[in-house]
Amino acid sequence: MDEVGAGARRAATAMAAASTAAKNEALLALARRLRAAGPALAAANARDLQAATGLDAPLRDRLKLDAKTLATVAEGCEQIAAMPDPVGEISGVKRRPSGIAVGQMRVPLGVFGMIYESRPNVTIEAASLAIKSGNACILRGGSEAIHSNLALAQLVADALEEAGLPRAAVQLIATTDRAAVGLLISRPEFVDVIIPRGGKSLIERISREARVPVIKHLDGNCHNYVDAEVDLELAVRVVDNAKTNKYSPCNATESLLVHAVQAAAFLPRIGAIFAAKGVEMRGCPRTLALLGPLQGARLAAATEADWGEEYLAPIISIKVVDSLDEAIRHINRHGSHHTDAILTTNHPNAMRFLREVDSASVMVNASTRFADGFEYGLGAEIGISTDKFHARGPVGLEGLTSMKWVVLGQGELRS
Amino acid sequence: MDEVGAGARRAATAMAAASTAAKNEALLALARRLRAAGPALAAANARDLQAATGLDAPLRDRLKLDAKTLATVAEGCEQIAAMPDPVGEISGVKRRPSGIAVGQMRVPLGVFGMIYESRPNVTIEAASLAIKSGNACILRGGSEAIHSNLALAQLVADALEEAGLPRAAVQLIATTDRAAVGLLISRPEFVDVIIPRGGKSLIERISREARVPVIKHLDGNCHNYVDAEVDLELAVRVVDNAKTNKYSPCNATESLLVHAVQAAAFLPRIGAIFAAKGVEMRGCPRTLALLGPLQGARLAAATEADWGEEYLAPIISIKVVDSLDEAIRHINRHGSHHTDAILTTNHPNAMRFLREVDSASVMVNASTRFADGFEYGLGAEIGISTDKFHARGPVGLEGLTSMKWVVLGQGELRS
Numbered sequence: 001m002d003e004v005g006a007g008a009r010r011a012a013t014a015m016a017a018a019s020t021a022a023k024n025e026a027l028l029a030l031a032r033r034l035r036a037a038g039p040a041l042a043a044a045n046a047r048d049l050q051a052a053t054g055l056d057a058p059l060r061d062r063l064k065l066d067a068k069t070l071a072t073v074a075e076g077c078e079q080i081a082a083m084p085d086p087v088g089e090i091s092g093v094k095r096r097p098s099g100i101a102v103g104q105m106r107v108p109l110g111v112f113g114m115i116y117e118s119r120p121n122v123t124i125e126a127a128s129l130a131i132k133s134g135n136a137c138i139l140r141g142g143s144e145a146i147h148s149n150l151a152l153a154q155l156v157a158d159a160l161e162e163a164g165l166p167r168a169a170v171q172l173i174a175t176t177d178r179a180a181v182g183l184l185i186s187r188p189e190f191v192d193v194i195i196p197r198g199g200k201s202l203i204e205r206i207s208r209e210a211r212v213p214v215i216k217h218l219d220g221n222c223h224n225y226v227d228a229e230v231d232l233e234l235a236v237r238v239v240d241n242a243k244t245n246k247y248s249p250c251n252a253t254e255s256l257l258v259h260a261v262q263a264a265a266f267l268p269r270i271g272a273i274f275a276a277k278g279v280e281m282r283g284c285p286r287t288l289a290l291l292g293p294l295q296g297a298r299l300a301a302a303t304e305a306d307w308g309e310e311y312l313a314p315i316i317s318i319k320v321v322d323s324l325d326e327a328i329r330h331i332n333r334h335g336s337h338h339t340d341a342i343l344t345t346n347h348p349n350a351m352r353f354l355r356e357v358d359s360a361s362v363m364v365n366a367s368t369r370f371a372d373g374f375e376y377g378l379g380a381e382i383g384i385s386t387d388k389f390h391a392r393g394p395v396g397l398e399g400l401t402s403m404k405w406v407v408l409g410q411g412e413l414r415s
Numbered sequence: 416m417d418e419v420g421a422g423a424r425r426a427a428t429a430m431a432a433a434s435t436a437a438k439n440e441a442l443l444a445l446a447r448r449l450r451a452a453g454p455a456l457a458a459a460n461a462r463d464l465q466a467a468t469g470l471d472a473p474l475r476d477r478l479k480l481d482a483k484t485l486a487t488v489a490e491g492c493e494q495i496a497a498m499p500d501p502v503g504e505i506s507g508v509k510r511r512p513s514g515i516a517v518g519q520m521r522v523p524l525g526v527f528g529m530i531y532e533s534r535p536n537v538t539i540e541a542a543s544l545a546i547k548s549g550n551a552c553i554l555r556g557g558s559e560a561i562h563s564n565l566a567l568a569q570l571v572a573d574a575l576e577e578a579g580l581p582r583a584a585v586q587l588i589a590t591t592d593r594a595a596v597g598l599l600i601s602r603p604e605f606v607d608v609i610i611p612r613g614g615k616s617l618i619e620r621i622s623r624e625a626r627v628p629v630i631k632h633l634d635g636n637c638h639n640y641v642d643a644e645v646d647l648e649l650a651v652r653v654v655d656n657a658k659t660n661k662y663s664p665c666n667a668t669e670s671l672l673v674h675a676v677q678a679a680a681f682l683p684r685i686g687a688i689f690a691a692k693g694v695e696m697r698g699c700p701r702t703l704a705l706l707g708p709l710q711g712a713r714l715a716a717a718t719e720a721d722w723g724e725e726y727l728a729p730i731i732s733i734k735v736v737d738s739l740d741e742a743i744r745h746i747n748r749h750g751s752h753h754t755d756a757i758l759t760t761n762h763p764n765a766m767r768f769l770r771e772v773d774s775a776s777v778m779v780n781a782s783t784r785f786a787d788g789f790e791y792g793l794g795a796e797i798g799i800s801t802d803k804f805h806a807r808g809p810v811g812l813e814g815l816t817s818m819k820w821v822v823l824g825q826g827e828l829r830s
Contacts, residue, residue, distance in 0.1 A: 013747065017771050088770060094792060100781050102791045105769065109803050192803055213628065213804040234826035241828040332428065341822075354520065354821050355503060356432050366515050366824025375829070376517045376820065377509060388524050388607055389628040390805040393820045405791065405808045406769050407756075409781025411649035413656040414790070 001183040004138060005190025007168040008111045012136035014166045016108045020085040026131050026163035027081035033155045034074040034124065041065055044151035045120070052144050062118045065148050073124040076380055080128045083379045086397045087134040090406060099412045104403040108134035110192040112400060113184045114382075115140045115206060117198040120148040126195075127156045127170040129382050133400040136169045138191065140184055142198075143176035150174060185210040195383045195395075215395055217384040219310045219336035220250030222368040225327040225353070226266050227344035228259040234365060235266060235343040240273050241367040242341065248312050250384065251339050251361075251371040255307065255317045257327045263290055263320045271297055279314040282306045286320040307334040324349050328356050335359060337386050339371040339393075360386060360393035416598040419553060420605025422583035423526045427551035429581050431523045435500040441546050441578035442496035448570045449489040449539065456480055459566035460535070467559050477533045480563050488539040491795060495543045498794045501812045502549040505821060514827040519818040523549035525607040527815060528599045529797075530555045530621060532613040535563035541610075542571045542585040544797050548815040551584045553606065555599055557613075558591035565589060600625040610798045610810075630810055632799040634725045634751035635665030637783040640742040640768070641681050642759035643674040649780060650681060650758040655688050656782040657756065663727050665799065666754050666776075666786040670722065670732045672742045678705055678735045686712055694729040697721045701735040722749040739764050743771050750774060752801050754786040754808075775801060775808035 015023075034041075045065040052060055086106055093103030112135055116122045123139055130137040141149040153172035160167050173180045185194050185206055195215045196206045207214050224239045242253035258266055267290045274281055275297035282302040283291060291299055306317040307330070321327045331340050341363035342353040350364045361371040371393065373381025378396025385391045391399035430438075449456075460480040467475055501521055508518030527550055531537045538554055545552040556564040568587035576582050588595045600609050600621055608628045611621045615633060622629050639654045657668035673681055682705045689696055690712035697717040698706060706714055721732040722745070736742045746755050756778035757768040765779045776786040786808065788796025793811025800806045806814035 013771075013773070016773070017767075096790060096792055098785065098790060100778075100785055100790070105777075107770075107773075107803075110773075208626075211623075231826070237828060238824075238826055245829050352432075355522075356428075358428075358431070358522075358525075359819065361820040361822060362520075363515075363822040364824060366822050366827050367829050369829035370513065370515055370822055370824075370827070371820070375511060375513060375515070377511055388522075388817045390817070392817055402803045402805070402807055404774065405776040405786070407776060407778040407781050407785055409653075409779060409785075411646070411653055412781050412785070413652060414660050414782050414784035 001180060001187070004171050004173065005187055008136040008138050008171060009190060011166040011168040012108065012110045015131070015134045015136055015169050016087070018134060018165055022163045022165055023085065023131050023134065024081040026159050026165050027077045027128055029162045030124070030128065030156060030159035031074040031077040031081075033159055034070050034077070037151075037155055038067060038070065041070065041148070041151050044147040047147040048145055055144065059118060063120070063145055063148070065120055069121055073121045076125060077128045080132045080379055083132065083397065085132065086401050093408075098414070099410065101408040103406050105406045106398070106401045107404050109400055109402055111136045111138065111190060113138045113140070113191045113194045113212075115181055115184065115194065115196045115198070115202070117142040117202070118145055120145045120152060122197065123149050123152045123172065124156070125380060126382065129380055129397060129400060130170055131160070131165070133397045135400055138171050138173065138184060140173045140181060146176055181206075182209070185212060188212045197383055213390065215383055215385050215391060215399065216387060217250065218386050220252070220338040221255065221308060221310045221334070221336040222251060222253045222338055223255045223257060223331045223335055223340040224253050224368065225257040225331070225340070225342045226259060226262055227324065227342055227346060227349055228261045229346040229349070230262055230343050231345055232262070232265060232269070236269050236273070238341070238343060238365065238367050239270055242369055243274070243316055244277050244279060244314075245367065245369050247314055249369065250310075251368050252312070253316070253368050254309065254311050255319070255334070257319050257321050257330060259324075259327070260286070260320050260322050263287070267291055267318070268294065274316065277314070279316055281316055281318055283318040284320055287318045310336065324352060328353065332358050338384075339363065339368045341366060341368050360384070416595060416602070419586050419588065420602055423551040423553050423586060423605060426581040426583040427523065427525045430546070430549045430551055430584050431502070433549060433580055437578045437580055438500065438546050438549065439496040441574050441580050442492045442543055444577045445539070445543065445571060445574035446489040446492040448574055449485050449492070452566075452570055453482060453485065456485065456563070456566050459562040462562040463560055470559065474533060478535070478560055478563070480535055484536055488536045491540060492543045495547045495794055498547065498812065500547070501816050508823075513829070514825065516823040518821050520821045521813075521816045522819050524815055524817055526551045526553065526605060528553045528555070528606045528609045528627075530596055530599065530609065530611045530613070530617070532557040532617070533560055535560045535567060537612065538564050538567045538587065539571070540795060541797060544795055544812060544815060545585055546575070546580070548812045550815055553586050553588065553599060555588045555596060561591055596621075597624070600627060603627045612798055628805065630798055630800050630806060630814065631802060632665065633801050635667070635753040636670060636723060636725045636749070636751040637666060637668045637753055637786075638670045638672060638746045638750055638755040639668050639783065640672040640746070640755070640757045641674060641677055642739065642757055642761060642764055643676045644761040644764070645677055645681075645758050646760055647677070647681060647684070651684050651688070653756070653758060653780065653782050654685055657784055658689070658731055659692050659694060659729075660782065660784050662729055664784070665725075666783050667727070668731070668783050669724065669726050670734070670749070672734050672736050672745060674739075674742070675701070675735050675737050678702070682706055682733070683709065689731065692729065694731055696731055696733055698733040699735055702733045725751065739767060743768065747773050753799075754778065754783045756781060756783050775799070
């Protein structure tokens with residue numbers, strides 16, 4: 001690990017100074033190599049799949065590196081190559097009374113570590129974001145994907161070399177030894193930030209034990225609040241999409257709050273849709289009174305625990321509230337600070353919701369499912385942060401940089 | 416501590432939603448109360464000074480809250496009131512192909528904790544930055560200043576109440592029990608970031624033990640590099656100022672690198688100034704050969720340890736280098752990533768230095784002594800960060816905020 005860390009530090013210096021042209025050349029070379037490497041990658045992937053016969057079907061699916069997956073990640077590399085280089089941007093330059101001009105320059109963070117499970121395409125996503133943002137990275141994928149990841153890392157190193165950049169800019173830890181994780185998260189001299197992606201228990205353990213900063217994503221308990229003044233048609237469409245478009249992503253809605261004056265009009269309509277789609281509704285007493293008559297609805301009384309639950313399943317908790325204030329209080333107390341939306345036609349209420357709901361993404365009249373790096377125009381995301389320090393929400397290239405101060409003088413002295 | 420923490424969280428919610436007018440009213444009320452409270456504060460301060468008879472003179476001096484200190488901190492509050500409110504700023508709003516408009520809104524971090532030593536005016540600086548940035552804070556000053564700090568915290572709470580803001584927005588831990596520090600740095604549910612200010616050992620201990628993010632400042636081993644192409648007059652003036660303007664601040668220069676082609680012209684001139692001011696010069700062999708003939712100069716051979724030393728004293732290390740590359744490598748290896756300056760007339764060299772020197776502040780033709788929140792126009796600084804994550808260099812109001820995503824839709828759905 002000392003050797004990997006020292007190599008990453010040296011590579012980071014070269015990457016920070018690398019030209020945009022060289023970084024883009026590496027990304028395009030990587031895309032080309034991914035498209036050409038089909039058979040070799042298939043063999044490596046087959047070894048992982050063979051060893052994974054014990055895994056259940058969805059996990060095996062995530063492990064699979066087929067032609068379609070490879071085309072998608074190759075295209076991702078090309079998209080990142082086409083994006084503007086975030087490094088070197090100078091902003092906010094102002095002349096000060098002393099005569100110096102002061103501004104800020106965007107620079108890479110240095111070395112990031114990434115710990116992730118099963119999906120080998122994450123190896124390429126992380127590598128391509130590292131290259132474009134001028135960082136080095138140390139990757140630690142899951143043991144179940146080790147052969148696929150090693151083959152992919154080889155392509156990355158070759159592409160870097162082809163562009164005249166250091167092979168060590170992207171290093172994959174070749175061992176599946178768990179002790180490597182402990183080293184990766186405890187050496188600030190080698191690693192500037194750790195990005196874990198995987199199950200909640202992995203992320204909680206890393207956050208607890210890390211001695212370097214962590215960009216982490218815990219729960220996604222996302223809310224929709226239907227306000228007293230609302231376009232009911234629009235609200236029904238958006239809430240339906242936010243809940244039922246897909247149940248497993250972290251930006252799927254898990255809880256619905258409805259202002260009392262709209263409850264009788266809104267709940268039976270959305271309830272009928274949820275009932276038709278087999279979504280279980282766990283409601284407060286007022287909700288149950290309104291939905292009780294609904295044919296074929298799966299209804300249950302919500303417990304206190306339901307308000308804090310991330311179901312990732314066809315279940316939604318529903319509560320009738322008496323005011324915007326109650327909705328905001330409820331979300332800030334029970335939510336996970338991920339993504340929350342208000343459905344309203346009232347401008348002051350929209351603005352209060354945006355300002356006072358303490359979440360990484362706050363939305364007006366849009367589906368929470370939009371909380372995503374691609375949808376936000378970041379090109380790609382290295383992760384989603386539910387913390388407030390450094391970066392919130394989807395983290396793209398800019399989240400892998402920081403701003404240093406630049407001072408341009410003509411011999412000014414401090415008095 | 417649980418009570419203090421829960422109170423801070425509640426207050427943070429109110430502060431985040433507070434109007435700019437109310438926050439400014441609190442700051443102006445605080446300035447007024449500071450000016451009016453002279454006698455009461457003097458009595459509290461006298462108790463601390465009485466108990467501090469064991470301290471040496473400089474420490475007792477820093478503890479003193481005289482009329483001049485109070486006038487300065489009151490003026491600081493008024494200056495912060497006059498600054499623009501960072502909270503609520505919305506930037507970068509762009510319409511996406513899906514139809515949604517996506518941008519970012521600047522919001523407070525929540526609750527910051529501050530741990531500091533002796534100088535009671537830090538209590539007011541922290542309180543005023545917390546108020547303007549819409550955060551709550553928990554302050555833990557040194558035991559030697561406890562009576563002064565309690566009296567000041569009382570004024571802050573009264574000023575907050577006068578403006579209709581929660582008294583708990585700024586809380587001072589009344590106990591001098593060291594266990595309180597341990598709690599303050601280990602409860603992410605109460606504290607979003609810890610800012611320690613004090614000696615290096617305090618800061619290292621807190622960084623090691625903290626379970627919440629830390630904005631920290633370690634060494635300030637600042638460099639001046641005199642390039643091959645340079646205005647010698649200007650370079651002599653700036654290097655003199657950077658080293659001798661004041662020896663104790665972290666932005667004072669500790670190490671001087673000179674390109675070989677300028678060494679014979681530059682070193683005897685700056686050496687004569689240093690000799691006259693009693694600055695000891697620890698040089699490489701080439702430096703010593705050039706400075707040997709100098710009358711009255713205190714010369715010594717630099718050891719490897721000298722290149723990494725933060726003297727905070729009339730001592731400077733000096734090395735002759737053969738290229739800009741060698742200078743950049745030396746600074747990135749031995750420096751502390753605080754502030755480093757190049758003296759040059761060559762534009763490409765200036766740009767390479769700015770980009771490749773991995774420090775929080777990089778300067779061209781200006782004194783490193785300018786690395787300071789006031790000089791940079793931040794109004795005030797809560798601290799200086801030598802880390803890259805979240806904030807680098809002087810940290811002002813913006814460093815106490817983060818950006819959340821706002822999405823404005825008209826009923827868009829994710830497909």
